[in-house]
Amino acid sequence: MSAPAVPDALRIENLDVMYRVRGQERSVLRNLNLRIGAGETYGLVGESGCGKSTAALAVMRYLPRNGRIGGGHVLIDGEDLYGLSQTGLRQLRQTRLSMVYQDPGRALNPAITVGAQLAEVFTVAGAYSADADKRAVAMLRHVRITDPERVMGRYPHQLSGGMLQRTVIAMALAVDRKLIILDEPTTGLDATVEAEVLDLIDTLRREHGTAILFIGHNLAVIARMCERVGVLYGGLLVEEAPTRELFAAPRHPYTVGLLRCLPRLGLDRKLRRLDTIPGFPPSGAVELQGCIFANRCGLVRDRCRTEPPALSALGGGRSSRCFFHEEAGDLPRVTPPDPVEHVPPGEEHPLLVVESLGKTFGSGSHSVHALRDISFTIARGETVGLVGESGSGKSTLARILLGLERADPGSRIAFEANRRGGTQARHAIQMVFQNPDSALNRSHRVGRILRRALVRLGGLRGEILRGRLLALSRGVQLADSYLQAKPRQLSGGLKQRVAIARAFAGAPQLVVCDEPTSALDVSVQAAILNLLGDLQAAERVSYLFISHDLSVIRYVADRIAVLYLGRLLEIGPAESVFQGPHHPYTEALLSATPAPDGTLRRVKLSGAPPSAMSPPKGCVFHTRCPRHIGPICDTEEPALSERGGGHGIRCHLGSDDLGRAQVDQSSAA
Amino acid sequence: MSLAPALRSGPVRWERTRLLLSTPTFMVGLAILLFWVGCATVGQTLVDPLADDMMNSLLPPSAEHWFGTDQLGRDMFARVIAGSRDILIVAPLATVLGIVCGTLLGLIMGFFPGLVDDLLSRLIEAVLALPLLILALVALTALGASNGTVIVAIGLAFTPQVARVVRSAVMSERHLDYVAAARLRGETAVYIMVVEILPNILPPITVELTVRLGYAIFTVATLSFLGVGLQPPSPDWGLAISENYALIGGGYWWTVLFDALAIGSLVVSINLIAEGLNGALE
Amino acid sequence: MKLSARGGADDRSLAQETSTLSFLIRRLLLSLVTLGVLSILVFAGGQLLPGDVGRSILGPLADERAVAALNHQLGTDRSLTVQYLDWISHFVRGDMSTSYAFRSPVAPFVGAALANSLKLAAVAFVIVVPLGIAGGVLAAMKRGTATDRIITITGLSATVIPEFVSGIILILLFGIGLRLFPMTATAPPGSGVLTGIYYLLLPSFPLVFLLFGYIARMARAGTIEALDSDYTRTAVLKGLPWRLVIWRHVLRNALLPTITVVASQAGYMIGGLVVIETLFRYQGIGSLIYTAARGHDFPMLEAGVLVVGLVYVAVTLAADLAYTALNPRLRGALR
Ligand code: SF4
């Protein structure tokens, strides 16, 4: 406990927040109580719709136009936020309270230079403009921006995402504030950039002694950043505990379920199926009769349905909103833990052979090699995981394989089915898209979408068609009644199931999955990953699985390919890629991915990722490589050389000099 | 705020209809429009806009002639009521012609980027450099004025504008993944355009339809006023104003005022409807 | 191109400067192409549609030989390509051929009419642009209130009322009823600038009505978008006073798109001039086109229409350039 003289940075007491949606009041936050001590970091986690962002806005007193406070208090540094006059509120925001949110590209005014926007923070607090500029430069340097004088004169669109988020953080920290709210501050940034930004936040908050309310959906990030964590579900705080304890032994069935959904590093589909949480989150419209989690909870008893549990203290700074919190750890699994039945990839002729594939956009001096010299194979029934950050060309590669885009002449793509009959190929490669909203035609009913796929891809008609349709939708666990629904009536997870069913309508041999779960909540992601695994076992289909999330890739992939600026830097069996030797870039990627218990060993990269429009000469990674060995890296592009067991690495360094895994891999289970 | 119950609320269409019916602007617009449509359909059977009476020319409004009489002694009230007829036939037909041609063109341009789109875009840009009215004026000068040519002239003049709206709607759909999925199924371009994309861009086309209808009325009235639109002896409002305009210097205000107000109320009503639709389809 | 453009600050600004230049060049070339296509269209409209020019001038009863002679004299018996090239090459040199009606060069008529029309348009613009923007911004800031609704609905309704309707009502009200304004737009010869403007006021009102709704609507939409944006939230959460938030952060972004609208409306307005100039008996480009059209004076009609297109293309080009120059996001972006 902090000394009584220092007030808590934030105190939320019995806060209720409502939104008016189409004339109806909806509860978004119910009776929220929260305390963040001075200098403390507190994480608020939850899935979409749980009210976490609303909590942030309520603490900033910036609720949307249709939102209102139904009751309760917010005290910031001891002052009642909603009792303040406009002037008082402004002063509070100028000096003691600030916020950083997702998408820094939109948080900054596109028409004003970064410097002027940063300097504003000082002028509004009473500094002269020359002085403000000087302090702005200092602040930029402070957030580790090299050459801050130049950056001052830049417009937001001229800076990279990482740089922008640093600038926004600089703005938040410019004046020593008591509390900063970080709402998903790294969502949408590439893994290596995210890691840097998180490092920065961590260092700076220690230096400044600022309290932080960190809001996010990524449990691993929260675990890494925060001292205490609160779990929000349906607008209610269901559990609160010091981070380590919460992740080690959660005491609410929802938290338990959430953690089981995570594909942790070291876990893979051949060992264990992910658990899921059944049902759907509450809608917010209903008055609470009993426990808010009751209709999804595996421990539910009669009492839970009639009496809402209170958030009760369990000692040691922990509390849980569950009558049976001692049993939470024994929550029965929803899906059996036995691994997804795994058929080892075929030894016969590979399904797909890609050789020296290239893709050039533009021509002449303006040409850009979006992809260069890509060679790999996919065996029947195999999952190849493709990792790459934005600009790596992974989507272009997918589109080429699908025939939606043409590869450069000289590329060789040989598809097994092609050799037997030309038209087969189209049916044999299908795709599951990242965003299920845009992947389904919103004016067609689910039944129509699937039926058309069966007609076109399966060549079915009449009675057989009807039978297959039901089989197909049941195969992805869609209730029959959904066939009559339009996509907008379905949740994200259900839509993705429809999209998967559509891809499987014609018994494809290869399905390209482009970030199929990145738009979904973790509990939904787990179910989708299980489904993809089951379908693979049943149909012996191959996957090219694209993702930026290494733990997901680790979970699903037999082999992993790492793409950077259009070059394949590493490819090999999943185990070897994770064990090492690693390509320096892979090493950085691996170390940038925090495990859900917060452990992390960082290999730091310097500098922003170069533009894909003008990749560096020599080794494409040389501008950021921490192991850079000299001029050879700057001038000569290394070849993808075999390091044993089908493991190729594109680096001048010998295998012995490359990094190896230091994380203990035995903790799988 | 995406909350995800098993099945979200029912069909969109009902919600929209209910929303529309509770929008005052939309309802007022609809009421005025229905009034004029009523006049156009049964007006001629109740009043006779052509009955002249030279003895009673240019009478000011009175109990007998509510809106006064014109130069030929024709009752202005009867003429205003009956004057809604031709414009309410010509303008909607011109609109439909423009929407159909424009949608076709827009679909093609939006779906085939590259040479086709570039060429047509230049053409459309060039046509759009000319104001609608001048375009119609030139066309009617060449074709000669009649109900049919007015429809064709306005319809064709609308085509590029509609095409541009449809094109940009198609362009923003074309990159969505459901189109890629259709390609992966090997669907033909026509199927993708008509079955996949078209239903999704109907809302902007509907709004465009109402907006264009407003302009069609605007333009027909203006052309008639300029003497190149509807022809005498039609009691059309624009035509009546152009016939009587020379009289207002002499103080015979009633010969133009009521026609002017009638045109105003009709275009405003269409506009209110368009506005309501726009709000509901957003 | 489906490449992410996330890169370091340096290579980007470099790439930008080169593409700014190429954008300007591209934009200019496109305008020229548009004008070229337009000239062909106008030529086709003026030369093809009337069919036999000599016949249409001399009437159906004229002697066949006289028609042929006239056609030869006018040059309308040559091939269309030759006629077009002849016409357009003269046109760009300022020689807009000869009016059928006046039997004298077209150019001076068109020049004088254009100057008159620009005066009228200028008066209308000076009134409507500030009014429209102020109305739109006010409506946006009072979103959802009665003020907003009144501005929006009045604006929209005014926009769709034909100019001859509003013009007549204005004439009845101010010209005949209240006798505040003259009923014609042409000031007596020898009167000063202010009198000239005074005569142009009443005719400009219908144009103001016509444009107010558009400009207000764009300004409102832009302002609302800016008000709802994340950067405005950033500015508010910085603790900036509301006044500064609006002036420095909201309006700058909100009003940029309005520039393009104002420009495209300039073209629209010229369409309106046909009616206004006829109604108020003003010798502008609109009434010139109208008279030429009614009198089947095709050289005059072609010249007038092409000049209208030229003005439109020039104005939108200028607006696009201004928009690009003022918008740091687009400075250098290829369209
Ligand atoms: S109170 Fe009952 S229903 Fe709620 S979480 Fe605990 S056991 Fe489950």
Ligand code: SF4
């Ligand atoms: S070749 Fe050189 S720069 Fe490239 S990854 Fe290897 S060590 Fe780093």
